[in-house]
Amino acid sequence: MSTGPESVRSYQRVFRPDRRIYSIDGRPLPVPGGVPLRWLAYAAATLAASILVSAAMSTVAVLAAIAAAVVGLALGGRATALGGAIAAFVGVELAGLAVGLLDWSLRLVVLPAAVATLATQKTPDGRSAESFAASWTALHLAPRRRSLGRALPAAGRAIKLDGEAWIALDEHSPTLRRARIKGPAEVSFATPVEEIRRSRGRRRTVRRLGWHRRRGSVAQTVSLSHGEVLEVRP
Known part of the structure; x- marks a missing residue:
């Protein structure tokens, strides 16, 4: 041994x-x-x-x-x-x-x-x-x-993925989207918008600022009391 x-x-x-x-x-x-x-x-x-x-x-x-x-x-x-x-x-x-x-x-x-x-x-x-x-x-x-x-393919090799990707809209979207909000609520916008108050009823309308004739006031935050309805129109 x-x-x-x-x-x-x-x-x-x-x-x-x-x-x-x-x-x-x-x-x-x-x-x-x-x-x-x-x-x-x-x-x-x-x-x-x-x-x-x-x-x-x-x-x-x-x-x-x-x-x-x-x-x-x-x-x-x-x-x-x-x-x-x-x-x-x-x-x-x-x-x-x-x-x-x-x-x-x-x-x-x-x-x-x-x-x-x-x-x-x-x-x-x-x-x-x-x-x-x-x-x-x-x-x-x-x-x-x-x-x-x-x-997986080798590092640095480009691949093609088939399919569609859906992106959900949020508050950071650059465009104004149609919506209807019922109060009480406080709605804030990323950019100033035109707020139009209806003479009858408890409805308000918001639309983007443009070259059209302005019929309401400029606001960036809209406060709604109980029962009020806000319509957002692009």
Whole structure:
């Protein structure tokens, strides 16, 4: 046992140690440290994948494209789904052509053993190969900028938003709008207006100042008592 310090890249190595096979029926395996169960799983998966790709390359490519499209749609939207599907289809087709060029011994023995050894020995960030591959794929498929779960375009890129925006009118509007106010109230205007008092009844009329003949007084605030009605006319 080494007495020097040794760095632990991940606590998974402490709490989830590798399970290994050291012997079969009491006979020790001629492998120092035993054979990890993950190595057997990787080798079996690679062997099955090579057989499937060689036998039904087009079907496997279509299934891989569908799976990549579903994952891309969940991560980034339609564009990501389309790109992932195309990349998966082309990747499986190229992998099938490469595997088909290998001899049966290389395809069924050497290739699974090499992939299993590489996946077992290489543990980026202390994680398993499949966990790192899933995280790496999700990182590169997901958009760089997101808002409310939706993909956003790159910074500085102009986009066109389809739709109409309705702006509600308020007291800061530069134009006078029709209205009818019943007192008691105190009505203030942003600019002076013309206030016309009716000779009969308890009605007042307000209109904007202009070139027309003035019939009332100029006011900016109109006070209404109970029952009085003010009509605003542009």
